Amino acid sequence: MSVPAALSRSCYNPQCKEPKPEPPRKGWRLRNGDCYAELCDRCASLFEEGKFCETFHSKASGWRDCESCGKQVHCGCIVSAHSFALLDPGGIECVACNRKSTLLTASPAWPTSILFNASSPDKPKDHPAKLNQLAGSGPVPWRQAPALFNSCIPRPDLQPRSPYEIDGSIISDRLMPRERYTPIDFPERLTNGNMKHVPIEKFENGNSGLKTEEPQNSFMNNSQQPVSLKEEPSTPQFGLSTAYAFTNETNGHLGVTGPHFRPAPPPTLAKHFYGNMLYEINSSGENQIRNGRPRGDARGKNQLLPRYWPRITDQELQQISGESNSVITPLFEKMLSASDAGKIGRLVLPKKCAEAYFPQISQPEGLPLKVQDAKGSEWTFQFRFWPNNNSRMYVLEGVTPCIQSMQLQAGDIVTFSRLEPEGKLIMGFRKASAAQPSDQENEAGKVFNGVSGPVGEAADPSSWSKTDKSGYVAKDGHGTKASLPRRRKNSTLGSRSKRLRIDREDLIELKLTWQEAQGLLRPPPNHVPSVVVIEGFEFEEYEDAPVLGKPTIIATENGGEKIQWVQCEDCSKWRKLPADYLLPSKWTCAENKLDPERSSCSAAQELTSEELEDLLRSSNTASSDKMKAHKEENAPNVEALEGLDTLANLAILGEEGEATQTLSSQATTKHPRHRPGCSCIVCIQPPSGKGPKHKQTCTCNVCLTVKRRFRTLMMRRERKQSEKEAESSGKKQPSQVMPLPNKSQEEDPTLSNSSPSLKRAMEHDGSSEEHNRSKTSDSPFKGQFDLNIQPEREEEMSPCSDSGGGTAVKPHGEGGATEGHVQLHPPPPSDENQNSSVDKTTSNSLQEAEVPSIT
DNA sequence: GTGCTGCATGGGC
DNA sequence: GGCCCATGCAGCA
Structure with missing residues (x-):
């Protein structure tokens, strides 16, 4: 610690023994921000003439050439810290050249340099304020800040946080690995060349955390991977040379990761950190405002809210940057609201983010903005x-196609980054399952995981794994990683919007229309259908339930040939396949055997973004139209849905009148197993709605078979029930008893495991009037049914809950009565639910047939 | 009737 | 109390 300038009688310049004049002349501002070097007349004059370093530090290190005029500038000490500017491409400029170039190339949105000079050395008081301005507050546009940070702060991963953002709980519970950091006491660096990490305990709020000391260079040396920085903080700069140390939880090293990661940009954080650093550093002895504003205000209105801090991961960066050497600057992220992800196609941008990172616009009409998505489109x-x-509300219009192509919905997160040096805006995303694995969002996350991605994989908190074709899911055994900020009280979904929260609760259901669900059904793996011949017609029957297949988009090529577009699980590129090609639930480019040229994820996508947009749009339109048509067609008959017991643990909750669209862009209405030459009961029928409908009196083979099989089914059920009743005689009878068909009906010996949906066809021939009556019972689940029902289990639970004995639904046809939701969690096993389920199972099974065209 | 556009409203911070 | 922003809604095409 040097002697306070005010206490020394000699010139502050240690190389000068001259006594100070009275009053002493002021030199540069000292690091503590309040005092100034008190100099003798000579040194003061040299300083004011900008020749101090030239005179006294000529042999010191840190001299650099001005990129413009070549003049040597000492960048290695505080004395001349304000007389040069860091340039974006690297290097420095003297004040004079920088002023010229700034005037010539001034771009408020994308500054070319960072100015470290004060307006005048004789106004050293200006420095902190100007630095703060540069860092993003005050009249200087925020958009200047990213470059500022980019140039100075090696930040490997995730968003920086101010010291007071870290408390004990955060360290232990909230902070993601590598999120940990410690602001560096920059004055220490300046004086001794070592990078000392300020112990977090030093901060006033009692935070605790990392406490390490590393040589200055070790910041980079300890990196697991090199960081692409345009300007590395090799030269200790003024206080803005804030740096962060990160720990890698796996090895405890300080370091930075991510080959293309540029330092984090949140502009206000520059101010944030700088201001607080000054404040905190002085908090021990001088608990005053150092940056000109109360500490509390550091989180005030000018802050970029934490929920917008980019939490982009290395993998995402890698995905975005690909193999290029471009540097990616994460800008901000936003969780999609219902309206963002809705049809309107308007994405509301956080005002601060828009003003900081997007071009300045003065007219409400704004301007077109090109954005590249993670796939390169x-x-x-x-x-x-x-x-x-009296303010502005910034929006991005026309985002629907993009959001649809990324299959985003409310709750998912879009990230905005900038690709340097191109300056291109990159839009990435994270699926909700990756972002919300905790708290109230937890359920939604689980649901998503359950449907679209692997769950319960090895917990590796430091990594992310893909959960679906394009999103990421956190492999977080504790369910805390990605939700860190969301767990805050003021989180986006925590309390920000009840409406949004409600919507997320709705995510417990996978919104899926019945037709879409059918379209996704595939034969079970390793399936060996038993083929039954009835009157010359072959029927395929499966022992196992079908599985969910890969959604595709059916299209017609110019030549009239039907094709389907499918998206690769890994690279999300769309590949073309024959329309009748059967896809598993997961499909990657590597499986594209039919098109070797595109059997690799590295192969380009055939579709242009425009074509894809059209495709998605047309798909949506078709889906919507079909839905409407189907609704109209079935409106009189549809009170409930068919039991899709084949969806294993899924349940569909029909919601009449509500057309869900979540998967409409992907779900195909293609007959999942409609194969040429197949003579099964469905394949011999024209697709739903396309052929003549069968009359109730129709005696064709299909109708007769359906009827006979239904009778058999009912007889079996009756027999089963009788047996159970005999066994459980004396037991309490359930409140609702399944009505049974006429016992005299003959049994169809071929009905081994047929689809319960077959039963529905029977209600139309008058043989199941009882069922029709039960259908209209006053069940609280009227109009809905629970696809979670596993018939066998139902039978166990309720002696009268025979669901028909069949568990496999042939995923034929598009005969869904209406759309429904797939619910992942079964209703609570209350009696009411059980009974309701029984009722639903029975009635629904009778209302839906795989031969929907039979009337 | 439907979708789009631009603004208004109001809850939450 | 002011600002942000999610969403509602009237007007219009």
Whole structure:
């Protein structure tokens, strides 16, 4: 610690023994921010002439050439810290050249340099304020800040946090690995060349955490991977040379990761950190405001809210950057609201983010903004604003196609990054399952995991794994990683919007229309259908339930040939396949045997973004139209849905009148197993709605078979029930008893394990009037049914809950009565639910047939 | 009737 | 109390 300038009688310059004049002349501002070097006349004059370093530090290290005029500038000490500017491409410029270039190339949105000079050395008081401005507050546009940070702060991963963001609980519970950091006491660096990490305990709020000391260079040396920085902090700069140390939880090293990661950008954080650093550093002895504003205000209105801090991961960066050497600057992220992900196609941008990172717009119409998605597709959005309460509301318009192509929905997160040096905007995303694995969002996350991605994989908190074709899911055994900020009280979904929260609760159900669900059904793996011949017609029957297949988009090529587009699980590129090609639930480019040229994820996508957009749009339209048509067609008959017991643990909750669209862009209505030459009961029928409908009196083979099999089914059920009743005689009878068909009906010997949906066809021939009556019972689940029902289990639970004995539904046809939701969690096993389920199972089974065209 | 556009409203921070 | 922003809604095409 040097002698306070005020206490020394000699010139502050240690190389000068001259006494200070009275009053002493002020030199540069000292690091503590309040004092100034008190100099003798000579040294003061040299300082004011900008020749101090030249005179006294000529043999010191840290001299650099101005990139413009070549003039040597000492960048190695605090004395001249304000007389040069760091340039984005690297190097420095003297004040004079920088002023010229700034005037010539001034771009408020994308500054070319960082100015470290004060307006005048004789106004050293200006420094902190200017630095703060540069860092993103005050009149200087926020958009200047990213470059500022980019240039100075090696930040390997995730968003920086201010010291007071870290408390004990955060360290232990919230902080993700590598999120840990410690602001560095920059004055220490300046003086002794070592990078000392300020112990977090030092901060006023009692935070505890990392306490390490590393040589200055070890910051980079300890990196697991090199960091692409345009300007490395090799030269200790003024206080803005804030750096962060990170620990890698796996090895405890300080370091940075990510080959293309540029330091984190949140502009206000620059101010945030700088201001607080000054404040905190002085907090021990001088608990005053150092940056000109109360500490509390550091989190004030000018802050980029934590929920917008980019939490982009290495993998995502890698995905975005691909193999290029481009540097990616994560800008911000936003969780999609219902309206963002809705049809309107408007993505509301956080105001601060929009103003900081997007081009400045003065007219509400804004301007078109090209954004590239993670797959490389380029989209053009209209970046604009609406006047709103004397403020602005920034929106991106026309995002629907992009959001649909990424299959995003409310709760998912879109991230915005900038690709340097191109300056291209990159839009990435994280699926909700990756972002919300905790708290109230937990359930939704689990659901998503359950449907679209692996769950319960080895917990590796430091990594992310893909959960679906394009999103990521956190492999977080504790369910805390990705939800760190969301667990805060003021989290986006925590309390920000009840409406959004409700929507997320709805995510417990996978919104899936019945037709879409059918379209996704595939024969079970290793299936060996038993073929039964009835009157010359072959019937396939499966022992196991079908599985969910890969959604595709059916299209017609110019030549009229039917094809389907399928998206690769790994690279999310769309590949073309024959329309009748059967896809597993997961499909990757490697399986594209039919098109060797595109059997690798590295192969380009055939579809242009425009074509894809059209395709998705047309798919949606078709789906919507079909839904409407189907609704109209079935409106009189549809009160409940068919039991899709084949969906294993899924349940469909029909919601009449509500057309869900979540998967409509992907779900195909293609007959999942409609194969040429197949003579099964469905394949001999024309697709739903396309052929003549069968009359109730129809005696064709199909109708007769259906009827006979239904009778058999009912007889079996009756017999089973009788047996059970005999066994459980004396037991309490359930409140609702399945009505049974006429016992005199003959049994169909071929009915071994047929689909319960066959039964529905029977209700139309008048033989199941009882069922029709039960269908209209006052069940609280009227209009719905629970696909979680596993018939066998139901039978165990309720002696009268025979669901028909069949567990496998042939995923034929598109005969869904209406759309429904697939529910992943069964209703609570209350009596009411059980009974309701029984009722639903029975009635629903009778209402839906795999031969929907039979009337 | 439907979808789009621009603004208004109001809850939450 | 002011600002942000999710969403509602009227007007229009």
